[in-house]
Amino acid sequence: MGLDSALHEIRHLDDLSSKDTPTHRLDARAKVLVTLFYLVSMLSLGRYEVSALLPFAAFPLLLAVQGEVPLALLLRRAALALPFVIFVGIFNPLIDRAVHFHVGPLAITGGMLSFASIVLRSLLAVTTGLALVAVTGFDQICRALGRLGMPTTLLVQLQFLYRYLFVLADEALRMLHARVQRCAKNNHPTLREYRTLLGSLLLRTLDRAGRVHQAMLCRGFDGQMPDLRPTTTFGPAEWRFCAIWGLFLIAVRILNIPQHLGNLPLYLGGKAGGLFP
């Protein structure tokens, strides 16, 4: 990913996070905690599980729909994250050839199942993470982590990074543009050019850090960033959000709902010794 497209992507998510929907207004701690619980319960499923993973799509979907996040954006990003996962997972069908069941003439092996499971896990994890950022915003996530006990030094570091990312990336882009205009070709710089380019950027960065610090001291910086939004509280809405999603996640983790649905005719017929024997 190029620097300009990366910046664009960050700004896009940032814009989405400044919307004002009920989901956006929830205390960030609730959303962060539910997301972590989601990841643990989803990723702890066995490696051959495919159908049991499907109900987990409800969380990112609802988060995105309620938070007015375009689904296309989430899916496109999720697709971008796939290559490494596929690189590692693609060997599963080759290695694990134990046949699990047949669909017509096609023998479904354990490797196929676990590969499908890996791809599905990746899609779910990535869309959930991005949806969280899109309905919460980086700054609010950091503050939530701070209020959950993350050390202040790390909190300030994250906030600094996020603020100066745009400034520095703009600086780097200007330098790249200047280079392209002078040498009239838009290829990658050679190592020599790269060294000078990054070296100059680094020197400017160091100078800027000094100036930033001066300016902050003048404005009374005391080691903590000021809050930009009013502090939210963990009220009834947050408890409700946590309770509903917590119960849902526990339910879909324990019960393989798609499988039960598929077996419904058998249960009703009493053949599998199921619910109605």
Place this chain on the structure above:
Amino acid sequence: MHMADALLSPAVGGTMWAASAGLLAYSSSRLKTTLDDNRVPLMGVLAAFVFAAQMINFSIPGTGSSGHLGGGLILAVLLGPHAAFLSIASVLAVQALFFADGGLLALGCNIFNLGFFPCFLCYPFIFKPLAGEAPSRGRLMTASVIAAVVGLQMGAFGVVLETVASGISELPFNSFVLLMQPIHLAIGLVEGVVTAALLVFLHKARPELFGAAQQNAKTRSLRPVIVGLALAAMVVGGGLSWFAAGDPDGLEWSMAKVSGKEELEAPEHGIHSTLGSLQKSFAFLPDYNFKEPEATATDSGKPEAQQTESWPNVSAGTSISGLLGGFMTLCLAGLVALLLRRRAPSKA
């Protein structure tokens, strides 16, 4: 290369999160006591620099491919290990949140792989002794290339261990190591050359910068002890978790077999299915089959899978210990964070 959520079991992810959270807490508490104020924005701005630099590629002569700066080592040289570790963690957090590089559960692994090795092992034990007090150009070059290569080899090996321990991918340890290490040898060489080039450039332009990190490092007294302890904890924890994965696994499996044989009723199945969905498909479904020979494979049974019971056994254990271990380590990380929070207000 980033570890990804999809390849990670919560046990491994949780363990690595606990390790990284401990290191982050340690680094921040160290910084609180030793940091002079003007390094706070320096850390932030340098992290932003590394973030931007990772997106700028240069062409590698003769190969047609391109490389870029990773940044761990150069941050360690400029900021000292503790500040560098926090900076790298922040860069990785932004990448995980906005680009889904890795993922949120895998962030602990990535912070450890890409932060701990270059900052706490390669910089103090390889780079500094090799570069010496007043480094010449050649020594800077040698030191950064070796430190970067070693750091990336360790990081890549970390990815391999985490992936294999998670048991989601089937890739055997040997082939995965053979895939990852050579690739990262090349990446490490590039990283080392770029870091050296930048350091030489900086050394010419701003020689005074190189005093700062060394000054910062003078006050270390406990560090070797703590690094040693952390390493020992990792080895013991890793080793124990391997054995722990074997134990409940065998127990569970035999329990499932016994209960499956003695009681074929549905309620029992429900409880067991909460423990390990995999177990269900392997230990119970043969019973289904036994009881209902005419039920076809698609709805319940996976008869052929019986032959491969040794493999699923391992992963079933992983998934059970996955839940437990994940929760325990999360609790542990929470406890560490809580303790730190108690202490935080007095200083801030």
